[in-house]
Amino acid sequence: MTDYLENELNVWVTYIVLSLFTVVTFANGACAGASGDNGTCMTARECASRAGSANGYCANGFGLCCIFMTSCGSSTSENGTYFVNSGYPSSYDGTGSCELTVVKSHPDVCQIRLDFDRFTISGPEQMNHVCNQDQFIVSGGNPIPAICGVNQGSHMYIDAGIGTTNPVKLTFVTSGNSYARMWKVKVTQIPCSTIYKADEGCLQYYTGVSGQMRSFNYDSVSGLQLSNQDYGICVRMERNFCGIQYTSCPDTVNNRSRSFTLSGNSNTPVNSMTGSGAGPNNCAYDWLLVPCASNVGRIQPNQALCTDRICGGTFSADLSMQSSPVMSEFFNYTRCHHRL
């Protein structure tokens, strides 16, 4: 009789422990911290042991939103880590090299997305627009052009490769003149198996039915086109859409729009130039490549009448002084229209 009672009691105690345990378990999902930064939802103990800083509640108050923020000379495997300048949120005016090593949080991570929440380092020199004082360099993944200047709001996708032996390194090199530098780069690790990873060869990847793209260091007043860039900007084809139309953005600052100038920067108007053929109006050195581009209103199903390279001081797929919306026919246009 006694044995039986003890058994009953044991069973009951076990049940209580289990149910308590169940109540405080929650997924380590993304959360919004009280400061506006994003973090990962976890227990206070876990956040402290992973060197994060708790910033507000999540999981209906059962978890804490744990923010990971780190600076020079560190290594992180935490998804969503912010890489900031030394002294952040104050600016940094020193010279040297500030590096973050990004270790995969899971073997199934294929890409690293960088979001430049803050990005102000000194810009290129005025003559050839080379980043010769400050640079942001990504190494360890696929080749990425070094950039400089002001790039707040921009992003990059880095191919993190297979396996975990070759971590991606992010380095800010600062040299030269005194400058109030500031950066805060959000580092998100993207699993291979997700539908939101970027296509291969895309340094930048846009989704949605409309949006705005800018080149690195774009600024309508003082921005200079950076030298030695060669990268892909991809736009995901959304459901029921057949093509992409590009229009140069309004320029509210300058007399004549400078929202598109590629080797055409000048105070006097410069026409558009296209293609890679011979002649003065081709794009031999710098260009924006838009697959089979043609001006809207002049849609040609014939491949021979579209162009690929666009450059100059006016945005148009025809030689012109007037900018025009440009349509990209990136696959069989006839078939696409039949489908709609």
Ligand SMILES: *[C@@H]1O[C@H](CO)[C@@H](O)[C@H](O)[C@H]1NC(C)=O
């Ligand atoms: C990292 O966080 C993002 C969202 O914040 C999420 O989409 C992604 O799956 C996470 N990566 C891993 C490896 O869990």
Ligand SMILES: *[C@@H]1O[C@H](CO)[C@@H](O)[C@H](O)[C@H]1NC(C)=O
């Ligand atoms: C804009 O440019 C035109 C022609 O280049 C010039 O005549 C005009 O004065 C300029 N306007 C302003 C406000 O600078």
Ligand SMILES: *[C@@H]1O[C@H](CO)[C@@H](O)[C@H](O)[C@H]1NC(C)=O
């Ligand atoms: C495009 O699609 C149409 C209709 O399916 C087809 O007749 C045509 O041959 C295709 N053109 C090319 C270049 O593949």
